Amino acid sequence: MRSRLFKPTLIWLQGVTCNGNTHSFLNLPYLPQLLARFEVLYHPLLPCSQSLEEIARCRRGCDVLVFEGAFDPMMERAGVTLERLVAYYAEEAGHVIAAGSCASFGGIFKAAAPERNSGLAYAGEHPDGPLLGKAGKVINLSGCPVHPEWLGFALMNIAEGRPISVDALGRPTALYRHMAHDGCLRNEYFEWKVDAEQFGRKEGCLFYEHGCRGPLTHASCNRTLWNGVSSKMRVGTPCFGCTEPDFPRRNLFETKTNMSIPEEVPVGVSKRAYLTMTGIAKSFKIKRLEERLTDDD
Amino acid sequence: MSKEERKENIISTALKLFAEKGFYVTTIPDIAAKVGMSVGNFYNYFSSKDILAKELILYISEYLGKHIREINEGPGSAKDKISAIVTFYFTMATERPEMIEYFLRIYLSNREVFGESCEGMVCVSPFITEMMIFFDDGVAGGELRDQDFFSAFGLFMGYLGGMVFLFGEKILPEPLSSYEASIAENIYRALKTV
Numbered sequence: 104m105r106s107r108l109f110k111p112t113l114i115w116l117q118g119v120t121c122n123g124n125t126h127s128f129l130n131l132p133y134l135p136q137l138l139a140r141f142e143v144l145y146h147p148l149l150p151c152s153q154s155l156e157e158i159a160r161c162r163r164g165c166d167v168l169v170f171e172g173a174f175d176p177m178m179e180r181a182g183v184t185l186e187r188l189v190a191y192y193a194e195e196a197g198h199v200i201a202a203g204s205c206a207s208f209g210g211i212f213k214a215a216a217p218e219r220n221s222g223l224a225y226a227g228e229h230p231d232g233p234l235l236g237k238a239g240k241v242i243n244l245s246g247c248p249v250h251p252e253w254l255g256f257a258l259m260n261i262a263e264g265r266p267i268s269v270d271a272l273g274r275p276t277a278l279y280r281h282m283a284h285d286g287c288l289r290n291e292y293f294e295w296k297v298d299a300e301q302f303g304r305k306e307g308c309l310f311y312e313h314g315c316r317g318p319l320t321h322a323s324c325n326r327t328l329w330n331g332v333s334s335k336m337r338v339g340t341p342c343f344g345c346t347e348p349d350f351p352r353r354n355l356f357e358t359k360t361n362m363s364i365p366e367e368v369p370v371g372v373s374k375r376a377y378l379t380m381t382g383i384a385k386s387f388k389i390k391r392l393e394e395r396l397t398d399d400d
Numbered sequence: 401m402s403k404e405e406r407k408e409n410i411i412s413t414a415l416k417l418f419a420e421k422g423f424y425v426t427t428i429p430d431i432a433a434k435v436g437m438s439v440g441n442f443y444n445y446f447s448s449k450d451i452l453a454k455e456l457i458l459y460i461s462e463y464l465g466k467h468i469r470e471i472n473e474g475p476g477s478a479k480d481k482i483s484a485i486v487t488f489y490f491t492m493a494t495e496r497p498e499m500i501e502y503f504l505r506i507y508l509s510n511r512e513v514f515g516e517s518c519e520g521m522v523c524v525s526p527f528i529t530e531m532m533i534f535f536d537d538g539v540a541g542g543e544l545r546d547q548d549f550f551s552a553f554g555l556f557m558g559y560l561g562g563m564v565f566l567f568g569e570k571i572l573p574e575p576l577s578s579y580e581a582s583i584a585e586n587i588y589r590a591l592k593t594v
């Protein structure tokens with residue numbers, strides 16, 4: 104463990120962004136304690152010791168670079184291109200955190216302008232971007248926006264000097280080894296193939312007709328709830344798969360089927376095995392699962 | 401003869417007897433006598449006629465599933481695969497008519513025999529799964545039109561079943577195999593993308 108007196112310096116830069124990751128981060132319950140572990144040189148909204156203009160002069164490096172938004176090499180901050188800023192700060196930093204799906208894989212901005220925008224070390228699932236050669240340093244915290252607890256987890260580990268193991272796409276395994284489906288309260292409906300009749304209801308699973316990507320998405324949203332209380336599926340909205348490199352997809356509320364057969368099946372399951380099980384599970388009519396959970400509507 | 405072979409023997413004998421005499425008329429002593437086994441010994445293989453009935457449908461479904469799976473996994477377009485499935489089905493209906501008879505006349509018409517353990521797709525799932533894979537591949541490959549599964553399935557299997565039925569009733573003027581090409585063509589036209 105590192106001495107508590109050592110405070111890594113942190114710079115938070117923004118590329119092409121909606122600010123969503125910053126806003127998400129502001130919801131971290133232990134934000135003050137976390138920030139106290141760092142010397143924040145620059146952040147666009149939080150208290151920090153330097154201005155953007157000072158940062159743009161590139162005089163002094165930092166230990167941790169957090170980057171939010173898609174990377175557009177031509178975009179400028181305080182008159183300096185992102186290309187220069189990212190190259191300079193990533194060189195010195197021990198860790199670079201790509202906060203959110205845009206910084207990780209390009210996200211919605213790459214979808215709109217693929218010729219300009221990318222993530223820091225990936226464009227979609229393909230290795231690309233300004234930190235391609237330094238991909239080993241980059242921790243991808245995909246999510247649209249990044250879950251505040253995931254960012255808290257990564258920064259706390261860095262402050263403590265603990266290594267963070269990552270998957271093939273640079274995402275911390277501790278956070279992204281699970282599927283969003285894991286911990287969903289609708290799993291029993293999924294097992295018996297009872298689909299939700301409507302959005303927003305407590306009953307039914309959203310996989311078959313409503314586009315839920317939970318079984319195809321690496322994320323721990325249902326294990327570590329948002330704001331400590333909820334997740335999309337808990338309130339009856341499908342997971343959109345925002346942590347995956349192919350986000351954003353089209354038709355988020357639709358399950359792509361071929362002759363009523365889901366085109367994609369849960370990660371790691373063969374389609375043949377899945378269809379066999381589905382056919383059998385569907386044969387059972389379980390009254391309990393067809394009923395409403397509460398009488399009041 | 402090993403136990404497995406004996407079981408196979410019972411299955412094929414039972415299928416033939418059911419086809420000749422009808423399901424309800426055929427008794428376990430009839431089947432046991434035909435395979436040359438005592439009734440007591442027969443019960444070591446299948447403990448009741450209902451259980452035998454269910455095993456038979458599973459056996460046929462696995463047989464169908466296995467062959468259609470080979471077609472699915474083999475090369476060729478959806479069009480080629482339709483031809484291959486039609487040919488396989490008609491060959492089976494010609495060479496082992498008791499299997500298709502059983503499926504069409506006994507399984508589909510005497511649902512009460514199969515009871516809860518054969519609800520829905522449970523006993524025919526190996527076969528249905530392969531048909532699903534066939535349709536899914538065909539649509540994903542852009543060759544077949546996206547539509548409701550059962551509409552497509554009913555069209556495909558209903559047509560084949562209907563032809564086999566006409567053949568069994570000796571209504572068809574020609575042998576089944578002479579219809580293969582035109583039937584495959586009809587099915588393909590009904591399923592393909594426009």
Ligand code: SF4
Binds near residue numbers: 290315336
């Ligand atoms: S709603 Fe989505 S995450 Fe929940 S059980 Fe269904 S498929 Fe899984």
Ligand code: SF4
Binds near residue numbers: 283335
């Ligand atoms: S549930 Fe799915 S869409 Fe929602 S935040 Fe988690 S990964 Fe993204």
